[in-house]
Amino acid sequence: MGGIVYIHILVLAVLLVSAPSWGADRKAWVHLTECQYIEHASNDGDSFHVQCGEQVFVVRLYFVDAPEATLRYPDRTREQSAYFGVTLDETLRAGRQATLLVRERLRTPCVVWTRWASARGGTTIPRYYGFVEVEGQSVAERLVSEGLARTKGVMATGPTGVPAHVVQERLQAFERTARQQKRGIWATSSAGPAAQATP
Secondary structure, three states, rough: HEEEEEEEHHHHHHHHHHHHHHHHHHOOOEEEEEEEOOOOOOOOOOEEEEEEEEEEEEEEEOEOOOOOOOOOOOOHHHHHHHHHHOOHHHHHHHHHHHHHHHHHHOOOOEEEEEEEOOOOOOOOEEEEEEEEEOOOOHHHHHHOOOOOOOOOOOOOOOOOOHHHHHHHHHHHHHHHHHHHHHHHHHOOEEEEEEOOOOO
């Protein structure tokens, strides 16, 4: 019995000693200001090239999935079409509109919050998840509000400490409103009012 207690105490001691390193493994948020949108053929609504100072990379927005603008990923495009209740052509059209909205919105310098978490992808330069804001407004929220993206994708607690589920619920509310008001891709949707935003 004494041996078991000793082992439990030893395991607890090891955990306590290593605990500080858990927080150290999670990278801190980096706040990048005066970032510029860079034109590129692969840019779309939720993933685009930016330059922040001397750093150039692709930022992939947390929480949202904009319609594809090309048939480069046909399975993904078909799945998006089914979700939104529209044709492939309508999905691609909405994808182009999302790309244009982001390009126009980011004519003004933006703020990028990132932890340098890799978003992989087929780009030749680094691609990282991030939050992007222009004049205090979230680009992800703007896309969903305009009916040009859905609430789906990698989630994270916000840089100001807002829990991921709170951010998700806020976006889902924007998505429901866009669907009800027939904005963007929802204008021709056959997905009824029972359609639900998915994580």
